[in-house]
Amino acid sequence: MKEKYCRESFVVKTSIVLPPDTNNYGTLFGGKLMAYIDDVAAISAMRHGRKSIVTASTDSVDFLHPIFEGNSVCLEAFVTYTGRTSMEVFVKVIAEDLLTGDRNVCALSFLTMVAIDKNGKPTEVPKVIPETDEEKSLYETAKDRATNRKKRRKESEEFAKKYGTDLPW
Numbered sequence: 001m002k003e004k005y006c007r008e009s010f011v012v013k014t015s016i017v018l019p020p021d022t023n024n025y026g027t028l029f030g031g032k033l034m035a036y037i038d039d040v041a042a043i044s045a046m047r048h049g050r051k052s053i054v055t056a057s058t059d060s061v062d063f064l065h066p067i068f069e070g071n072s073v074c075l076e077a078f079v080t081y082t083g084r085t086s087m088e089v090f091v092k093v094i095a096e097d098l099l100t101g102d103r104n105v106c107a108l109s110f111l112t113m114v115a116i117d118k119n120g121k122p123t124e125v126p127k128v129i130p131e132t133d134e135e136k137s138l139y140e141t142a143k144d145r146a147t148n149r150k151k152r153r154k155e156s157e158e159f160a161k162k163y164g165t166d167l168p169w
């Protein structure tokens with residue numbers, strides 16, 4: 001399978017924050033931002049793999065700054081690392097006050113997207129080639145993040161078994 005450059009999976013989505021997406025503080029809903037993050041990560045992973053994908057996990061989303069109504073919100077995403085069937089996607093969220101030009105990185109996130117075949121089974125994806133300093137640094141640190149995720153997945157599976165599907169259903 002032919003390797004691909006990180007830039008081939010690059011996605012940028014920019015929009016203005018408007019009232020339907022804001023809460024009572026006049027800032028963008030966290031859940032809305034998470035949906036945007038999942039959206040760009042999915043497009044990025046599909047660009048890399050050219051296959052259907054599912055979101056397997058999100059490491060964390062830290063809301064570093066509020067994003068105010070009237071700000072632009074720009075999400076950048078690209079595939080930083082791959083396993084056999086999984087792709088790590090890095091997402092950066094930048095908000096801009098369009099009147100002053102002030103910008104903040106408001107959130108960062110790593111998602112793991114898994115390519116699936118027609119039967120919903122994980123299927124192989126191309127390896128990724130980093131080029132820029134940012135891509136290289138994310139690529140080099142990705143193995144450690146993947147190891148942590150494996151450990152966390154095991155813990156989640158153990159929690160799921162322990163707490164089960166009893167009440168209140």
Ligand SMILES: CCCCCCCCCCCCCCCC(=O)SCCNC(=O)CCNC(=O)[C@H](O)C(C)(C)COP(=O)(O)OP(=O)(O)OC[C@H]1O[C@@H](n2cnc3c(N)ncnc32)[C@H](O)[C@@H]1OP(=O)(O)O
Pocket residue numbers: 042053054055056057082083084085086087112114116120122149150153
């Ligand atoms: C009308 C026309 C329509 C046209 C249409 C067009 C297309 C329009 C597309 C829209 C795009 C929308 C994109 C929405 C994206 C969702 O919203 S998907 C919904 C949310 N996600 C899910 O429901 C996923 C549920 N989970 C699963 O299906 C399975 O657990 C998985 C993730 C496929 C894994 O399957 P498995 O059989 O357990 O396989 P396993 O071999 O253990 O793991 C496979 C790989 O995943 C990794 N992995 C598994 N779990 C984890 C985890 N928790 N953390 C990290 N890595 C993990 C493994 O390490 C492994 O990696 P590799 O070593 O192969 O690289």
